[in-house]
Amino acid sequence: MSPWADGNDREAIEQVLQQTGYPVIVKPRRSSGSRSVSKVEDQVSLDKALKNTHEPFVQAYLDDNGGEYSVGVFRCDEFEESIAFKREIHPINSGCSWFAELDQVPEVTQYAMQVARSIGAMGSINVQLRLTREGPRLLEVNPRFSSLVAARAASGFMDAEWSILNALGINISSPQQPYKPIKFHRFLHEVVDYGDGYMGLSRWSPHLYSNVNDE
Template identity: 30%
Template sequence: MRVWYNRTFSSVYAAIRLIREADTAGRFTIIHSNANRHTAAARLAHEFHGEPTGLEPAAYVDWCLEFCRKQRIDIFVPGREATTLAAHHARFLEAGTRVLSAATPQKLQLIHDKAGFYAETHLPQAPVAEFRRFEDLAGFDAAWTELRPRHTKLCIKPSRGIYGIGFAIVDEERSAAALLLGGVEYHIGYQDLRRGLGELGEFRTMLLMEYLEGSEYSVDCVGDQGRLVAAVARRKLAQAGSGQLIDMRPEIIEATTKLAADYGLNGIFNVQFREAAGKPRLLEINPRMSGGIGMACAAGPNLPWIALKGFADGFDMVAVPEVADGMRVAEIAEAVELP
């Protein structure tokens, strides 16, 4: 069976490694494509192909469809343009290819828009942080006036974004220069922020939110059309170099189960939580593999293998190992030769 992972995040390297380790019968031929021929994942895939650059989404879908025809792809697991491709399952099926998407196009669009996602999500086990959206300085000032009396610390982040780009804790005491010279990351001075927002005029939708002070949890999951098949929860530890702790906290697993059902989640996805006053709060759903997928799998379940084999054969054919709750895990950098 020929399985294609197109251009995506660097976590695909760990996914391909884990699948090949589990596939002792050699049933799956893993194909990977990327515009960068030196990508590390090219070392592990059975076949590697280049990808075009500069294509608009519709043109990229057409290219993917032709690639599936030419390469006789049985299963396509998209990373690049995953939301767009989720709307074209029927076209690929006509070519003999099944597409593994994390959710419907409508649900994926909502998940990627945090303002809409927060407004739509009802999760008593881990409610979202209180937030307000803004697109200009007046909107920011109104949101600040409303939220600041209720919360000791606020933060900002874009409604659409990845990797925490654009996130900052708003510091009311120090300037941008003081923060820079003090080596304080992910903070911005309140007055500097207001001045900058005023200079920009209007901008993309941003969120002003209560800042959650507690521990962060990352839950790597496999879903089957809304049913949670497997989950591994990692708690990020405050002390540098101490790794992460596998912590199958019941209310977090319960909240993740509800999210999977509410959003019809499928294949591999990741959910982020953070504590406030000892209670977990929802941060986001990532409808893809997380960067820490390898650490999660060290605790038992081989999530990329479970997702692929379950999609190929049905999840009743897949054994899900017990999670080693309480295990401490870490990732260690390894030097490799690139193709």
């Protein structure tokens, strides 16, 4: 994991800066969609970000030489699975994935699974990471369904459904591999590309795509 510090611990912050220098990332300890995340380049910007961020958390800036990934991990008694999407987030006002493509890089999926095992996670979690020059590095772990839950389902990774079945005590069959390769794009409505052009899925928006057979 990249160097980090509690935003209220000045000594720990200085240790991070000594290790990595600027820039660093300041963000709330609890948030979603990259809200209130700041990339700071100097001491003045750092002080301002710490003052304006609730429960601040300071993290070393990670290069994205190999891209940023959102990895869905599901673990239950019957099996454990992971699925990786290389993603781009909205450049202006959202931390949600606005473009993503299935990219099952072994070192990425294995790293995410190691993270899930190390924290004892069961059920569905989302591991966000960057593939840096030194290999995968953790950004954050979200113990919830991420904004790519629908894209994962379109590929055959049904973690929302598995979570419901697991909560009801119903045995879950191990999913079929490999997962369907797709590209996902978010506009006013989400669309996917299975290789023959983008289309909407009727099971997502039946009132818009009732004539599309996507089963």
